[in-house]
Amino acid sequence: MKKEAIVLLNMGGPNNLEEVEVFLTNMFNDKNIITVGSSLLRSFIAKMITFTRTEKSQEIYRQIGGKSPIVGHTKNLVAKLQARVGENIIVDFAMRYTPPFASEVIEKLKGQDIEKIYLIPLYPQYSTTTTKSSLEDFEEQYHLNGDDAILVEIKHFFENQNYNKAILERIKEKVKHEEASRFDIIFSAHGLPLKVIEKGDPYQRHIEKHVALLTKMLEDDGMKFAHVHLAYQSKVGPMEWLKPSLEEKLQEMKNKRVVIFPIAFTIDNSETDFELEIEYREASHELGFKEYRVCRCPNDSDYFVEALVELYAKMR
Secondary structure, three states: OOEEEEEEEEOOOOOOOOHHHHHHHHHHOOOOOOOOOOHHHHHHHHHHHHHHHHHHHHHHHHHOOOOOOHHHHHHHHHHHHHHHHOOOEEEEEEEOOOOOEHHHHHHHHOOOOEEEEEEEEOOOOOOHHHHHHHHHHHHHHHHHHOOOOEEEEOOOOOOOHHHHHHHHHHHHHHHOOOOHHHOEEEEEEEOOEHHHHHOOOOHHHHHHHHHHHHHHHHHHOOOOOOOEEEEEEOOOOOOOEOOOEHHHHHHHOOOOEEEEEEOOOOOOOHHHHHHHHHHHHHHHHHOOOOEEEEOOOOOOOHHHHHHHHHHHHHHO
16 A cells, blocks of 8 residues: 655754754755855855854854754654654654755655655745755655655645644743733744845745734734734844844834744744843843743644644645
8 A cells, every 4th residue: 555754844953062063064065055156165165164163053052952952842743743644644854954864764765655755844934045955955865865756845834824823822821821912022033144035035025924924813812912023033144134133123122021932943943942042031131121031933732733734634
């Protein structure tokens, strides 16, 4: 009997401090991240960036337990999704820059008589730097080393109702029984260089549409925050990036009670556990904030699992 597989795709993160260099090397060798024409020039740039950033990045991961939390959370999500769809459908995951790589997952799937593989990148909004990169990587590796299954892909899911319910659930966890109107909320998205957007990447438009959707859902659910903001985090290098930055947004805010939701991430990682929870928390204290609350990502939320089931059903 022919089988089907669902493979969740994400960027990955170091499983230990030694993998930090692997993570940086692979990320900055990605043609969707460093968009120069020559692979030799890209390799040189990747080596320079990795050399200058490895030690600092290792210190970041040291402060959050010596590894990225992304693999552990993803394993929990896969286990829940596997239980939900049943044993006749294989559920697995592949990371772009750290193990388990696409090639490893493809090797596991070989010889299992799989008719279709459904690829679900765990990025709610589409970007060439994330969605396109992960899909291309898996598809290239499968055509080189896989069997003859049909690959079916989905490119974004920020409009999915159950996924957005997972977000509301996380926001409610931080507001608790208090009035939302006492707080401002910032939807913090991973930034991108403006040149990527100017080339036609829809990421910014998807982010803005997602914020509008969530704002309405929150209000319909009786959660009307004092103000709703959008900001961008994680800027790297001298290029001009999407604005406002999260740092700029915090500096200009008059209400010193804020809830942060990381809108571009489905799974907690160093950008949430270190950058938002530690780095920007310290900045908020210096700026006199009375409340600074960071929401967890959906991770293995039951609503998120249900959203993935719906995406799978839609793709069939």
